[in-house]
Amino acid sequence: MTAPTLVEFDEVVERFDPMLGLEVHVELNTQTKMFCGCPTTFGAEPNTQVCPTCLGLPGSLPVVNRAAVESAMRIGLALNCDIAPWGRFARKNYFYPDMPKNFQTSQYDEPIAVNGHLDVVLDDGSTFRVEIERAHMEEDTGKSLHVGGATGRIHGAEYSLLDYNRAGVPLIEIVTKMIPGTRERAPEVARAYVTALRDLIKALGVSDVRMDQGSMRCDVNLSLSPRDSGVLGTRSETKNVNSLRSVERAVRYEMSRQAGVLLGGGTVVQETRHFEEQSGSTRAGRRKETSEDYRYFPEPDLVPIAPPAEWVDELRGTLPELPWQRRARLQADWSLTNEELRDLVNAGALDLIEATVAAGAPAGEARSWWVAYLTQQANSQGVPLDELPITPEQVARVIALVASGELNNKLARQVVDGVLAGEGSPDDVVAARGLAVVSDEGELIAAVDEALAAQPDVVEKIRGGKVQAAGAIVGAVMKATGGKADAKRVRELILERSAG
């Protein structure tokens, strides 16, 4: 296969309008599967979380997991969707061994939630509204391991090995309407949408939304139309997009690839493509079946779901503070500009700062610690901020020790270093390293007097009114006390003692 011609992104945007659509699958964190009582734990030994129902054995019957339906409705409500008063599951028939039943049980034309929207915040602080077409319930498939062939891919494999632990795990598929008007921001909008959706679902507590573990997966639909023509192009559907960064890269790549096809006089083929993490490119997969080929029909083994209005209202009442509501509240409480808020969000520091404030620290100090010193430490250790081995409570304790004068800023950083090095709590580190500020006034006065005696010329200057010369003495005292003096108090003492 020849390598595709890629068109520079700027040129793509000049000549074409991208039309974006995103399908996100979220694995729910229910205890059990969608239609049977098997566990859903990630990473178990293969085929140890299976039963006759999810293996599709004869005579088995599915029963819907009530908690999964509630999670689906809560997601729908949080996305401003209408909850369908009545709906059925359908069988999606296909012969592919990832479903041992030879069909996937899925909602089809009667999804549980329809017509919503999600407002997403872009890098420049502006908001972009993404319309939601529907959210529907379905079940996850098993995992295939392709053996033989060069790359472990399905193409050229000699045979495949199937683990059905994941088959039947509740999935919610959230589908956007086509997203027009994104132009050069298409890659950014796609990433921002998936990020916002992830944060929303995390706040709802219905999934752990780990893209690296596959509990959140994204398919990117993209087509190009000649700029301002309004003519819809043929779309590709890119699967296997498993990180936020990949979402952005996949959109960018498909825009460049499709533009190359179109400018070369070719036509874009409607197909499923696979995203390659390493190269950031996509490659053709199977030609897309038409939905007719799946021969959907209502699932006879499951009765319809008709949530009464009271149930929907009750679930609406369980919605927590949603991410955008929380951001607005924190922005007001902490008097942040849009840019400051955005930086905190991007740094992943919002939760940490809020928890530090909850542990008694003033917001300004909590923010300063997390975005400055601790962010530096996280960067140099190459870990996300929330994986640093220090808790918000410990940071709040350090801030309290500074406020009470027991630590100065320099010592406080050493205490934090100690906590990060696994030396225990801030108080443990203070005790073990002997880091408390010298609070014995007599000891401080002695150190000040000694420093003054050593530099009589400086004393003369101070007496002559050059107060800033005291800095040299402060430095000497700090050195003599191993940096454990309160610099402000030292300065006061120098002026007092040199005055005589």
Next chain:
Amino acid sequence: MSADPAGLSRDEVAHLARLARLAVTDAELDVFAGQLDVILGSVARVGEVAADDIPPTSHAVPLQNVFRPDELRPGLTQQQALAGAPAAEDGRFRVPQILGEEA
């Protein structure tokens, strides 16, 4: 699939056979196209008596909202799960090549 007055074509039967992974010979295509046509025609007669205000029936029993609590139930062991598998390897079901090179 609606009953087409023009009848079910051989191509349609061949397509359905392919989707169902059934190997059907040319001679069989003719036979099945004719037989399926008769079946579809018979079923279509229901549509003649059903008025527009009668929705298609998907479930014979007037039940809705049947749920189970989200509680674990014992399933099968790996050995039990694989007991009926024609081939297994490393605790997994082993299946023949899924897609050919050309796919």
